[in-house]
Amino acid sequence: MRKTHLLLSALLFGATLTGAHADDQMLIKRGEYLSRAGDCIACHTAEHGGKPYAGGYEFPMPMGTIISSNITPSKDFGIGHYSEADFNRAVREGVAPDGTRLYPAMPYTEYSKITDEDMHALYVYFMQGVAPVDAHPGEHTELKFPFNLPGVMRVWNALFLNTEQFKPDSNVSAEVNRGHYLVDGLAHCTSCHTPRNDMLAVDNSKYLQGAVVGGWYAPNLTSDPISGIGGWSNQELVQYLKTGHVEGKAQAGGGMAEAVQNSFQHLSDDDLNAIATYLKTVKPVRNPQQSSPSYAVEKAKAETSWEKLEFPIPDNAAPERHDNLSNVDGASLYSSACAACHTMSGEGTADQRIPSLTRNSAVGAELANNVVMAISQGIHRESQGEIASMPAFSADAEHITSSLTPAQIAAVTNYVMGQFGKGDPQLTAQDVMQIQAGGGSSFLIRNAATLAWSGIGIGVAVLLIILIFITERRRKQR
Incomplete structure (x- = not known):
């Protein structure tokens, strides 16, 4: 009888342990999904082969360069010594256990909206589901005076940080609430798509109305049919988030391409639909200077005689390359550097692996930023098993092609937007360099x-x- 009792106890104890283990695995899996929704890996992994979550990603800012930290469970170099309360305070309030204030390059101002349940799952994932990396990122954050003074972020947080968690609106559907929670919280869309004030805090009075980030223009996401996404169907929005491409509308580049690759393509259809549904409820705001959607240009303005323009750009090492630096004719530069892929008429390829330059939101935009940045940095995106790649043409970014000077990038941009978009923006080399540098900063920061x-x-x-x-x-x- 005693043996039977002991055997039964052992079986029950084993079942309890198995259940606890299964619960942890479910939490780890949920935490991993939430970390994808928050795109944590993109900012906490160094470029060019960095280990996941080991830090080292560089954020060039007007006030200096911020280096992301190691957030693996390493006790010496990462967050392995964090209690759950420490983790919550760092993610939601931007305060490390030793009292050090984090910088809002880490979007704790948006993560403050994450629920307690999701924070717990994230903590379990980072402590149990991430491999520890026992190494410092190498570089250190270096900020200029006065941004490196102690107490600066304490004042900034007092002015601009709202630590209130997301509260569902009982007047809207569960799907809209879910989309709102993701947009404002984990997905932190506001950090790029909402303009910032002179102190670099998100200006919520201009919620999702579009902003320049690192030279790229993150477009208006309000429901306006001209300036925003009101002319997009929910299906198109979901497709864009999954793949970074919607024929006749847009292609993701820069930070948005990273978000598609590292985050959005891994989200469930339910969550992507919730995001699309919520965005369609955002109050429409129109740019008064805009009379038609940026993707509305149907065809090239005029035919160009290409025979006299076709000549290759010499390799950088070739002597004749130096003579070609003076060429700032946009049509001839387009012919030699762009037409081989986008075709002379700008139609791209039939399968749209190389997109058309008409019905293209970057080319038809009011601002030239995204054309300049696409030419300068290229497009690099992998999603749903497909790779989108366009070479970079600026001298500091190019790897596989001959580079173009800022004056030449200006000339190509002027030609492309004039021929296939709404008109020549008349950029100069100085304009291009300013866009490449991130678009400038406010008077207070400068x-x-x-x-x-x-x-x-x-x-x-x-x-x-x-x-x-x-x-x-x-x-x-x-």
Whole structure:
């Protein structure tokens, strides 16, 4: 009888352990999915072969270069010593266990909306489902004065951080609430598609109205049919998030291509549909200068006589290459550098593996940023088993083709947008260099050091005046 009791106890104990293990595995799997939704791997993995989540990704910012941290469960170099409360505070509030303030290149301002249940799953995944990497990213974050002063982020957070979690709206459907939660929280769409104020905080008064990020233009995602996504069907939006391409509409490049590759293509159809459904409910906001959608241009403006233009761009090492640097004729540069793929008429290929330049939201846009950046950095995206690749043509990015100068990139952009889009933007080399550098920064950011030193100088002067006044007053009282 005793043996039977012991055997039964052992079986029950084993079943309990198996159940607990199964629960952990489910949490790990859910946490992995949520980490995909949050695109954590993109920013915490160094480019060109970095180990997943080991950090080292560089964020060039107006105030300096931020290096992402190791978020593997390494106890010496990562977050292995974090309690769940430590993890929650870092992800939601941007505060490390030692009190160090993180920078909002890590979108904790959006992650603050993540629910307790999802935070728990994320914690279990990062502690149990991620391989530890016992190495420092190598580089360190280097910020300019005054952004490197202690207390700066404490003030910024006090002004701009809202730590309130997402609250469902009882007046809308569960699908809309789910989409809203993903857009504003884990997917942090607002961090790119909403403009920022002079202090680089998201300006929620211009919610999802489009913004320039790292030179690329993240477009208007409101439901307006002209400036936003109101002219897209839900099916097209889902296809774009899954593949980065919708024929006759758009192709993802830059940060959006990374988001498609690392995040959106891995989400369920239910979640992608929820995102599309929610975006269609966002209040429409139109650019008053825009009268038709950016993808509305149907065909090239005019035929060009190509016979006189066809000559190859010499290799960078060839002596004649130096003579070609002076060529800033957009049509001839397009003929030699672009027409082989996009065709002379800009139609691309029949299967749209190389997209048409008409009915193309980048070419037909009001801003030239995405054409400039696509030419400069190329397009690199892998999704749903398909690879989209366009070579980079700027001198600092090109690897497999001859490079173009900023003046030549301006000339090609002017030709492409004039011939296949809404009109020649008349860019100059200086315009191209400014776009490539990220589009400039606000007056406060550009002049922060001068303003800070001026403030310190004024403070010291006021203090000296007070001390002189007190000293003089005491002298008279004697």
